[in-house]
Amino acid sequence: MKSDLYPLLSIVRLRMGTDGSGVTSLVAGAGCPLNCRWCINKDLLKRKEPEWISAEELYDRVKIDDLYFQASGGGITFGGGEPLLYPHFLRAFRKLCPSTWRITVETSLAVSQESLKMLLEYVDEFIVDCKDMDPIRYESYTGQPAKQMLENLELLRRIPDKVLVRVPRIPRFNTEEDQKNNADLLRAMGFTRLDLFEYVIRT
Ligand code: SF4
Secondary structure, eight states: GGGEEEEEEEEEEEEEESSSEEEEEEEEOOSSOOOOOTTTTTTHHOOOOOOOOOHHHHHHGGGGGGHHHHHHHEEEEEEEGGGGGGGHHHHHHHHHHOOTTTEEEEEOOOOOHHHHHHHHHTSEEEEEEOSSSHHHHHHHHHHHHSSSHHHHHHHTTGGGGEEEEEEETTTTTOHHHHHHHHHHHHHHHHHHOEEEEEEEOOO
């Protein structure tokens, strides 16, 4: 079934200090429900030909770095695109790989609550790019309503230790003051792990 497969674009091995703990392999997939004005992955996502692979096929390709993952407390980081569009695949992969591998997902949370709920216990860390907490600015930047992201943040409040929220300052869309207010709102929700940064835009 296609819902058990993942639209693989690339695997970048032996990363450190970029996304997730320890040594990680970044597994990038296609597909994203948002249309961000400054999409950081536009070139990758424009590629029309992902390779649909099963959890077993991916495991065969990434297990070569098992020793690095085990020794460093690292594992696989799924990015993209939006990995949470493929919850069946992610759950199957988690069950297949060693339990000591850390599974990290980079997400915008613009997915159904059902998908997120399916993965709460299987993912070790969610790295969330919230864009902006203000519904008007969010929609103007992403082209989609903020409702889904905000509802999913409510779900993640149950497991704040597993969540790192990235809070961007987005040139021409929000200000430093907006960014600070977004961070305050997130702290008030119980999220303590925040990463405030500024998008570098290429025009
Ligand atoms: S959520 Fe990420 S991948 Fe999707 S459009 Fe925005 S920047 Fe691009």
